[in-house]
Amino acid sequence: MTRTTPPRPVDVEAAFPELTAERRAATRLHPRRGTPTAQDSSVGGVLLWPADEPWPRCTVPHKRSSGYRISDVLREREILERAWRRDPRSGPNSEESEILAGFKRGRHAPHLADTDPIPMLAVAQLYRRDVPGLPHSEQGDLLQVFWCPFEKHGDSRHDLHVQLRWRHARDVVAPLEQQPAPEVVGRQELVPSPCVLHPEGIVEHPYFTVLPSSLQTRIDAWEGPEEDDAPQYIYDLSTAPGWKAGGYLAWRLTPPQSTPCLECSAELSPVLTLDEREWDPGTTSWIPLEDRPYADVMDANTPTWVSPGRGRLVIAACPNAAAHPLRLLTP
Numbered sequence: 001m002t003r004t005t006p007p008r009p010v011d012v013e014a015a016f017p018e019l020t021a022e023r024r025a026a027t028r029l030h031p032r033r034g035t036p037t038a039q040d041s042s043v044g045g046v047l048l049w050p051a052d053e054p055w056p057r058c059t060v061p062h063k064r065s066s067g068y069r070i071s072d073v074l075r076e077r078e079i080l081e082r083a084w085r086r087d088p089r090s091g092p093n094s095e096e097s098e099i100l101a102g103f104k105r106g107r108h109a110p111h112l113a114d115t116d117p118i119p120m121l122a123v124a125q126l127y128r129r130d131v132p133g134l135p136h137s138e139q140g141d142l143l144q145v146f147w148c149p150f151e152k153h154g155d156s157r158h159d160l161h162v163q164l165r166w167r168h169a170r171d172v173v174a175p176l177e178q179q180p181a182p183e184v185v186g187r188q189e190l191v192p193s194p195c196v197l198h199p200e201g202i203v204e205h206p207y208f209t210v211l212p213s214s215l216q217t218r219i220d221a222w223e224g225p226e227e228d229d230a231p232q233y234i235y236d237l238s239t240a241p242g243w244k245a246g247g248y249l250a251w252r253l254t255p256p257q258s259t260p261c262l263e264c265s266a267e268l269s270p271v272l273t274l275d276e277r278e279w280d281p282g283t284t285s286w287i288p289l290e291d292r293p294y295a296d297v298m299d300a301n302t303p304t305w306v307s308p309g310r311g312r313l314v315i316a317a318c319p320n321a322a323a324h325p326l327r328l329l330t331p
């Protein structure tokens, strides 16, 4: 099924023609629970990976023996999803609750030393045919995204460790059949549930706080107070919520900052935005038409079960070279 973002409630470019020059394409990915194959763009699905190529592993020293069993994480979601389908209000019954209570954090992989390589999690794969705006076309037609299942990296020791791989799908003649996965994960919210994607091209405008202050003042006066039900630039007219490729950064938690490439100083651009929610009470205007009948179902807006860092993560990459270092932003 396709997914269709409703037209924006007002034409912001008609009201502020200078925004026309700032429009930027984005692809809303619209992940929804399903069973994607290696031939599909997906979140948390089977990747198209050559059997003779080593799977990405995290070798950064950090504890990896304690956490949640990945099998428990997936089983827990199965139980909850089944319970919510049965009755969206009551949730799991007592028998199910008893099983859920057994899924505890613990030292489930005591044999793992802090430097043992562990398989990274397959987070997503995007085919260029589905997401035409992906950068670095010379690198291939398939982008694959991995992360370590522990947030214990970087100077802060709380950062994610993300890797991107590019490949030409036609080069994979003998695909890997059994995809590696870590035994234990540091946070349940780093395990994506299998989702098929329904990519949709949309247009975005810069986030409010990066606009010139004179324009901010005019938009403020035009849209009126937030308590009115009138459309708001930040929520309804600038950037889309949910998983997306390309587009603009929404600086919701931090003031806007410049993000130069550490190698060549070019401004990095957002390749992929991962979002805990596909919409929330402030961004209901973005709910696709096809999802509106079910938008209030318990987990309708959290199909991936992923919540990185503070709920949202932007993987920003250098437009000039795929090999230049990524930056992970939690704007």
Ligand SMILES: [Zn+2]
Binding pocket: 058, 059, 060, 062, 148, 149, 150, 153, 161
């Ligand atoms: Zn790691």
Ligand SMILES: [Zn+2]
Binding pocket: 261, 262, 263, 264, 265, 266, 318, 319, 320, 321, 324
């Ligand atoms: Zn660069």
